[in-house]
Amino acid sequence: MNFKQLLQKYKKQLVIGAEVILFVVMGFVVYKKLFKTTPPRNNFVVAMPNDIVGYDPGNKDHTQSAQGDRLFYCIHSTLVSTNENGDVLPQVAKSWFKVENEDAVVFTLRDDVLFHNGKKLTAKDVKFSFERAKGKQHDEYENIESVEELEGGTKVKLNLKAFPAFAYESIAKQRIISQEAVKQDQTKDQLEGLKVGSGPYQLVSWDSSEKVINLKLFDKYFDKEKIKNSQKEIVFKTISNQDTALLQLSAGTVDAVLDFPVNKVADAKKQKDITVVENAAVKCSYLMMNNQKVELEKRKLIAQALDIEKIITQLELPVKPLKTFIPEGEKGHNPNISYAYNTNTQEVKNQVSQLPNKKIKFGFSAKETPEVANKIKEQLQEVGFEVTLDIPEFNTFKTNLKKGDYDILFMSDMHEMAYGHKVLTDYMTPKKEGDSTQGTWAHISGDQTLKDLLEQSQTNIDLSTYVQKIQQIQTHLDQKKYVVPFYQQNIYFLTSKKVQGLKCDLFTRTDFTKVQLSK
Numbered sequence: 001m002n003f004k005q006l007l008q009k010y011k012k013q014l015v016i017g018a019e020v021i022l023f024v025v026m027g028f029v030v031y032k033k034l035f036k037t038t039p040p041r042n043n044f045v046v047a048m049p050n051d052i053v054g055y056d057p058g059n060k061d062h063t064q065s066a067q068g069d070r071l072f073y074c075i076h077s078t079l080v081s082t083n084e085n086g087d088v089l090p091q092v093a094k095s096w097f098k099v100e101n102e103d104a105v106v107f108t109l110r111d112d113v114l115f116h117n118g119k120k121l122t123a124k125d126v127k128f129s130f131e132r133a134k135g136k137q138h139d140e141y142e143n144i145e146s147v148e149e150l151e152g153g154t155k156v157k158l159n160l161k162a163f164p165a166f167a168y169e170s171i172a173k174q175r176i177i178s179q180e181a182v183k184q185d186q187t188k189d190q191l192e193g194l195k196v197g198s199g200p201y202q203l204v205s206w207d208s209s210e211k212v213i214n215l216k217l218f219d220k221y222f223d224k225e226k227i228k229n230s231q232k233e234i235v236f237k238t239i240s241n242q243d244t245a246l247l248q249l250s251a252g253t254v255d256a257v258l259d260f261p262v263n264k265v266a267d268a269k270k271q272k273d274i275t276v277v278e279n280a281a282v283k284c285s286y287l288m289m290n291n292q293k294v295e296l297e298k299r300k301l302i303a304q305a306l307d308i309e310k311i312i313t314q315l316e317l318p319v320k321p322l323k324t325f326i327p328e329g330e331k332g333h334n335p336n337i338s339y340a341y342n343t344n345t346q347e348v349k350n351q352v353s354q355l356p357n358k359k360i361k362f363g364f365s366a367k368e369t370p371e372v373a374n375k376i377k378e379q380l381q382e383v384g385f386e387v388t389l390d391i392p393e394f395n396t397f398k399t400n401l402k403k404g405d406y407d408i409l410f411m412s413d414m415h416e417m418a419y420g421h422k423v424l425t426d427y428m429t430p431k432k433e434g435d436s437t438q439g440t441w442a443h444i445s446g447d448q449t450l451k452d453l454l455e456q457s458q459t460n461i462d463l464s465t466y467v468q469k470i471q472q473i474q475t476h477l478d479q480k481k482y483v484v485p486f487y488q489q490n491i492y493f494l495t496s497k498k499v500q501g502l503k504c505d506l507f508t509r510t511d512f513t514k515v516q517l518s519k
Contacts, residue, residue, distance in 0.1 A: 043232070043233035043235050044233065044234050044256075044512075044517055045234075045253070045254045046235065046236050046254065046257075046258060047256065047257045047258065048236055048258050049067075049240060049259050049367055050065070050238060050367065050394045051395075052065065052067050052213070054068075054189075055189075055191055055194045055203070055206070056136075057076055057129070057133065057194070058129070058132050058133030058177075060136075060139065060140075063140070063173075066259070067258075069509075070508070070512075072175055073509065073510065074199055074200060074201040074215055074512055075195065075199045075202065075203055075215070076177065076197035076199045077091055077092045077113065077121075077176055078092065078172055078175055079092050079093040079126065079174070080093055080168060083505065084505045084507060084509075086418055088172070092107075092121060092176060093107035093156075094108055094109070094110045095108045098163070099157070103159070103160040103161065103163040103460065104157055105157070105171070106150065106155055107155060107157075107158070109122070109123060109153075109154055109155065114198060114220050115178045115198050116197060116202040116218055117181055118220070119181075121178075121198050122149075122154075123149040123153040123156040124149060124179055125176055125179050126147065126156045127148075128177075129174070129175065129176045130144055130158075132182075140170055140174060141174060142161075143160050143161050143167075143170060145159040146159045158171070162458065163460055164458050164461065165331075165461070165463045166331075166417065166418075166466075169419060169422075173416070176197075176198065178193070178196040178198075181196035182196075191206070198218075198221075200227050201216065201512070202215065202216060202218045203215060211237065211238035212236070212237050212238075213235070214234075215233065215234040215235075215236070216232065216233050217231065230514075230515070231512070234512060237254065240366070240393060242260060242261055242264060245257045245494075246268060246274075249274060249496060250274065255495065255498070256493060256495040256499055256502055257494040259492070260276075260492040261368070261369060262317060262318060262369060262492065263315070263317065263369040263371065268492075273496065273497060274495070275494070275497060275499070276494055277493040277495060277503055279491040279493065279503055280490055281490050281504065281505075281506055282329070282330055282488065282506050282507060283413070283414045283489050283490070283508075284322055284413055284423075284486075284487075284488050285322070285410070285486040285488075285489065286412070286413070286483050286485055287302075287376070287408055287409070287410050287484040287486060288409050288411065288442050288482075289407075289408055289442060289481060289483060290406055291437075291442055291443050291445070291482060292404060292445065293443075294360075297351075298355060299480075300340070300481050301348060301351055301355070301383070302360070302380065303340035304340050304341060305342075305348055305352075305380050305383045306341055306376065306484060309321055309339070311372060311375045311376070311379075315372065317372075317489075318489070318490070319487035320488045321339075322485040324474045324478065324485055325424065325473075325474050325477055326420035327415075327488045330418055330420050331419045331466070331470070332421070332457075332466070332469075334470075334471040337475065340481070348383045349383045349384050352384035352385060358384055359388070359407075360387045361388050361405065362376070362377060362387050362388065362407065362408050362409070363391075363397060363406035364397075365409075365410060365411040366392065366393055367411075368411065372410070376410065397409075402438060402439045402440075404437065409441075413426075414508040416507050416508065417507060418507065419466070419470075420473075421458060421466075421470060424454060424473055425454060425458075427440075427483075428442060428444065428454070428477065428482065429444075429451070430444040430447040430448075430450050430451050431444065431445045431446075432446065433445055442482045444482060449476060450473065450477075453469055453472055453476065457469040491504055498518045498519075499516070500518070501516045502515050
């Protein structure tokens with residue numbers, strides 16, 4: 001019997017056999033999809049939208065980002081902390097008092113605070129940390145005149161240049177590092193020394209190429225009650241593509257996603273295996289003008305061309321219109337400023353047509369809603385501007401804006417303090433006439449009025465006078481059109497159903513010791 005005859009004889013059996021094999025294979029595939037499980041993990045994995053810049057609490061660039069700030073809260077301690085109500089709470093300092101007739105505070109330190117290397121924290125470390133940061137020109141330490149060690153290192157005295165209304169808010173952001181660890185580390189970046197903090201978590205590793213940070217709980221942390229139910233290990237992963245982050249959350253390879261974009265929240269809410277955590281926050285979005293490239297007349301016309309409330313309505317954005325730099329609820333808010341939009345579009349067109357340069361290079365943060373960029377571009381083009389839009393990845397965007405590559409740029413900031421001067425100082429501090437404005441956001445130069453108002457807001461004035469100064473600054477910004485405020489939005493986290501306790505306050509402070517992860 002040849003092969004052809006053999007095939008013909010057993011044709012029916014072969015067909016049935018092939019069908020059985022196909023059925024088994026398909027069944028296995030379906031089973032894997034329906035009952036796919038991820039390997040068990042003992043850690044809490046968090047996806048961040050962008051990587052941290054660095055680990056130095058004394059470096060302004062490293063502390064300015066929200067992600068860096070969250071990491072520093074895990075690793076390092078401060079003398080005191082504050083909450084969103086402005087209450088001052090003990091941390092490394094167990095008590096304190098303002099010195100009578102002096103701009104100074106004396107703090108009594110706890111005697112049970114250890115660094116992650118097992119060495120005791122003393123006033124010597126506080127003095128070293130603050131003087132080091134001040135020497136690196138970190139503006140959050142600028143108000144410190146000097147630091148004194150008292151009573152054998154059990155107390156520390158901060159002599160301040162002034163004692164403004166927000167004095168304790170600033171102190172609550174000044175982190176303490178180990179003098180011994182940093183001095184022993186002779187490497188260029190001093191990572192091994194700088195990573196030694198006294199916070200609830202210690203840094204185990206940082207893979208800069210993979211953008212993964214590993215932390216473990218510090219079992220000798222001084223506040224044992226605070227960490228008794230905390231996660232033993234935390235992993236921060238940078239996942240810049242939020243769709244990818246959402247997929248990984250659904251697959252169970254991450255447990256939470258921080259700062260999920262507002263335009264994608266509605267879709268995330270449709271997924272049954274995901275919880276959307278909505279945090280009331282002071283996250284504000286702005287259109288910044290490059291004041292070295294765009295003259296005042298052109299800045300005014302850009303502002304008049306933008307119908308911001310129309311953009312919000314058309315895109316159905318779950319945001320609140322923001323008409324001035326400092327939002328409602330933050331100390332210094334100015335309620336007397338309105339959007340500059342001119343409903344007479346033809347009038348704006350006529351004025352734009354007279355401009356010698358109608359070109360605008362528009363930089364847009366990739367972390368923002370891209371549809372907003374298109375709407376802004378459309379409205380500017382409608383009145384005659386020639387707009388080139390650039391939406392690079394976030395770190396490239398920051399590099400470009402610092403170099404002054406853009407005429408205008410759109411970005412958001414998560415305000416860190418209940419006092420308005422902080423964000424104004426971060427973004428609006430002018431340079432001296434003739435000095436380079438590289439590295440600033442609005443590239444303001446030579447504005448002595450603005451410089452004076454910012455400095456006056458940080459002197460020995462009462463809260464009422466402080467508020468007036470901050471309001472005056474916003475009026476000045478509005479008149480100069482250095483910036484066009486757009487809207488205020490909440491901060492959204494996504495978590496699996498197993499996660500509880502992950503949230504942030506109004507000023508993005510996120511306490512990871514409160515996170516619970518059920519089995």
